[in-house]
Amino acid sequence: MMQMIDLRSDTVTKPTPEMREAMASAQVGDDVYGEDPTINRLEAYAAELLGKEAALFVPSGTMGNLAAVLTHCRRGDEIILGDSAHTFLFEVGGVSALGGVQTHPVPNQADGTLRLEDIKNAIRPQNIHYPTTRLITLENTHNRCGGVPLTLDYMEKVGAFAQEQGLQVHLDGARIFNAAEALDVDVRQLVEPVDSVMFCLSKGLAAPVGSLLCGREGFINRARKTRKQLGGGMRQAGILAAAGLVALQKMRLRLAEDHARAKRLAEGLRRVSGLDMEPTPPPTNMVYCSLEEGIPYAGEEIAGFLEKEGVLVGVTAKRRFRLVTHYWIRDPDVKNVVQAFRKVLSF
Numbered sequence: 001m002m003q004m005i006d007l008r009s010d011t012v013t014k015p016t017p018e019m020r021e022a023m024a025s026a027q028v029g030d031d032v033y034g035e036d037p038t039i040n041r042l043e044a045y046a047a048e049l050l051g052k053e054a055a056l057f058v059p060s061g062t063m064g065n066l067a068a069v070l071t072h073c074r075r076g077d078e079i080i081l082g083d084s085a086h087t088f089l090f091e092v093g094g095v096s097a098l099g100g101v102q103t104h105p106v107p108n109q110a111d112g113t114l115r116l117e118d119i120k121n122a123i124r125p126q127n128i129h130y131p132t133t134r135l136i137t138l139e140n141t142h143n144r145c146g147g148v149p150l151t152l153d154y155m156e157k158v159g160a161f162a163q164e165q166g167l168q169v170h171l172d173g174a175r176i177f178n179a180a181e182a183l184d185v186d187v188r189q190l191v192e193p194v195d196s197v198m199f200c201l202s203k204g205l206a207a208p209v210g211s212l213l214c215g216r217e218g219f220i221n222r223a224r225k226t227r228k229q230l231g232g233g234m235r236q237a238g239i240l241a242a243a244g245l246v247a248l249q250k251m252r253l254r255l256a257e258d259h260a261r262a263k264r265l266a267e268g269l270r271r272v273s274g275l276d277m278e279p280t281p282p283p284t285n286m287v288y289c290s291l292e293e294g295i296p297y298a299g300e301e302i303a304g305f306l307e308k309e310g311v312l313v314g315v316t317a318k319r320r321f322r323l324v325t326h327y328w329i330r331d332p333d334v335k336n337v338v339q340a341f342r343k344v345l346s347f
């Protein structure tokens with residue numbers, strides 16, 4: 001069978017041999033009783049790393065965001081978020097369907113931010129007819145906006161503004177360590193302005209399963225109950241947390257490699273005729289590009305041709321692709337992907 005170069009997402013990363021060893025020898029217990037020592041260790045380590053009081057291990061990023069919103073809000077409350085936010089686009093409407101929480105989207109700018117002015121205008125005044133605005137949700141790095149990191153300065157501005165307005169802030173930090181790496185800032189500083197933050201172990205950090213929700217102790221205690229209500233109370237899941245510890249201790253430190261390969265991949269693709277690249281080099285591990293107008297095929301068809309060449313890419317719009325670098329993408333793969341695009345687009 002052909003060895004595929006899989007750039008569809010960093011979620012496709014398989015666990016490393018070191019993770020599999022750690023999983024095999026993990027100490028476990030019943031985590032619903034709070035008795036899994038490996039999960040307890042992972043939660044304490046995550047809280048410490050992010051400078052928050054406590055953390056909660058959850059099965060997925062989607063559940064982490066959902067548990068956060070349901071813990072911050074009551075039914076009928078409203079959250080302000082970007083119109084390209086993962087929570088708005090790709091979490092199956094969970095906050096509304098399961099939490100009775102209404103979303104109030106405002107435009108995401110190209111740099112992944114929400115304008116403070118737009119947030120301000122979206123806040124509901126006191127009025128018997130209106131839902132109560134409770135929460136602002138940000139995403140860092142911003143997936144749909146090109147994997148772009150939101151700067152420390154912006155995070156601080158939104159944090160200060162929310163405090164002034166009496167609102168909470170939740171951060172979808174699925175790839176927060178990619179952001180910290182790209183900005184060269186301490187991740188603690190970056191998340192200091194937010195009340196809660198979710199990050200994923202199962203993306204660029206290559207663990208097989210899991211995310212962490214971090215925040216104040218009281219908030220995490222309540223979120224633990226929300227997680228149970230959502231069916232996310234796991235038992236001997238220390239076997240998963242063991243891989244998560246390797247992810248946080250080791251894999252976190254090598255993300256710059258993925259970013260460097262994404263830049264090289266974008267440089268290579270820029271020289272392929274038929275492709276429109278984003279004007280700026282990719283800031284983290286995501287390369288977005290589109291088919292030039294003259295190309296007489298849809299994105300899905302081109303992706304099909306690439307697959308025959310051993311390359312898997314994400315198709316994120318009719319003529320737009322996303323290529324994500326990660327641990328299992330090596331230097332020679334970058335050259336081979338560029339060659340595959342050149343072959344497929346030479347008519």
Ligand code: TLP
Nearest residue numbers: 009011060061062063086090143172174
């Ligand atoms: N993103 C996936 C897909 O769902 C699109 C991907 O391939 O990028 N927040 C952000 C910013 C995400 O990118 C994702 C996953 C999630 C949350 C949800 O995480 P999971 O997949 O663990 O539920």
